[in-house]
Amino acid sequence: VTNDTAQSVDVLRRNNVRVVGNPVGRPLLFAHGFGCSQETWRKVAPAFVDDYRVVLFDHVGAGGSDLAAYDRSTYDSLDGYARDAIEIIDSLGLTDVVFVGHSVSAMIGVLAANARPDLIGALVLVGPSPRYVDDGEYRGGFTQKDIAGLLEALDANYLGWSSTLAPVIMGNPDRPELGEELTASFCSIDPTIARHFARVTFLSDNRRDLASVSVPTLILQTVDDVIAPEHVGEYVAAHITGSTIVTLAATGHIPTLSAADEVIREIRSFLS
């Protein structure tokens, strides 16, 4: 085992990476948002396994990731998460990757694509927001106080989550079939890490990174999304040159689960 291989294994274990689908297909990397894990893609990813090489993973702190790999300095900004995504892509030797990012992972995808446009060939941003907190003319939809309220809401659930955090059943790496029952409870997240991730997610400002995006980009926007309202989606579209925005009939922030068919259809048509 060379050092490189050992490192790759570490990266893949760290982020609980699962690779399924067509081994010669274009790579499709699905990145989940704050609050859940790769299960966010449970209804979307299976639709792509015939034609694409589908890569699923958990951010450190979520799902089946290695909680011991959590380093507060590394993950104090979205850059740390973007670096992880790039390491996953590098470890698997992928190029021309389609990065499909939901919620905060939309911006993680933007950072990764800006850092390594040689690896990432396209972006699909589902419910993106470059900044959640209002700032001058910009309306992110929330105030600092609202974010403090979120941290309080997390606190209110902290004790419950700490005691009931179910052990994660890891997938058998030799038989990583999609749809297999992988976890005992859904969307498991470590409460301490979730608190920090919430801060990093909802207090980040990535507006200036939008202008640097150079890869083809699709923005999927829903109606009545309280996390990333329509005008925020339009802001993202306006600041990423050449991007396409599609407004779905779906409502809410989780069309990946509430309206998977529509999400699948739009990603397909964007990639064809």
Next chain:
Amino acid sequence: VTANPYDIVPCGLIAADSDGVVLSVNETFARWTGTRASDLVGQRVVSLFDAGSRILYETRVTPILHLEGAVDAVSLAIERADGSVMPSLVNAVIAGDGTMHFAIMDTQERVDYERELLAARRAAEESELRVRILQTASGAFGSSSDEAQLADALARSVREAFAATSSAVLLLDADGALSLVAGTDPFEAAPPESRPQALAVAARSSMTVSTSYDARLFSPDLADAMDAARISSTSATPITTPDGIVGVLVTHFARERTIDAVYVEVQSALTQQAAEVLVRLRLQRQLEHIALHDRLTGLANRELFSFHLDRALASADQGFALLFVDLDGFKAVNDAYGHAVGDTVLQEASSRLVASVRATDLVGRFGGDEFVIVCAGLAGAALEEVAGRIRANVAAEYPIAPAARVSASIGIAVVHSSRLAEVRSADVLSIADHAMYDAKSLGKDQFVVRVV
């Protein structure tokens, strides 16, 4: 009229369609919120909570509800019509037809209790973390054996303490320039005077920048540098010893961070601890220097010289020359001008010896007016040239004692690489010493070479 039990139960009940739009609510819930039940119908369930809980609902509750079909006991804050907030515990299920059903309990008292519990726990954790950081740091500082290790420990502990993206420790060198000793400096491409470390040294106090707006207030160059380095917040604290500022500790954050009183307190405690250790290390280094150098001339003393001679003999592949230099006419200087002038002449002669050889050659004072020089790899014509230079330089006039006639008698022992293994340092010294006496008896102001 018999009241509907659904409206009387002491918990809020809500039914919603598969998109989360309220179909019906019971009277209990309507009363809690201070709204008519009919006015709540048609609203989205998520809008019943306050902003913070709305985020948690959409990012966490909704996905679990979709994946698992049920959510148990999630704490969410309900927003009343008057804007006040009611803590609640929410259970939800999705029925076979896709409709969603919520049961909500008022948990004001329980939440107050739990919040106190959690606040106490968090305060304890935070103070424990702070104590642990300071303890770990002081351990790492204490076991540092040189400045680089100490700087590394400081950079590391401050990065860990504040979850900083990176940190840097820069120390002032003899010329008053800051150089990076540990950590990473994302501002290396920026104009030197715009870097946080330079601003902190110039202001002789800590500087903190929480936002890019703050940065522009300091200097547009700093703001540009931060943009270019993808740094949103930064702080720089001078490392101060009783002698003044000796360096700067800088932390860098890739997202906007509030730098508060606790931050400043921990940072200054760490910096102060490190500064104390730095003073000790420098004192130690000074003592080591004193122990190995001649007080008057600053040259290596016998001890340091023997160490170098042994090392030259231990070299595997390179021979060397040992020059034994004795000043001719020095006693007369002492007699004519006194010891103070004699000492000055010795100092001047020492400087001339150092200037006559390469920077890598070691010049030592053997005692009185005797000096020794180890020149690695030197032989033949090059060696004779060096010896000639020493002769000329030593024999030049001494401004403080213009009438003095000082010259150098030089005995040289050359050790070729093939002989390194067989020769002892005492032999080399004695051969050079004898060669020096030969030079003296041949009329002084000359050199004699002997091959060992």
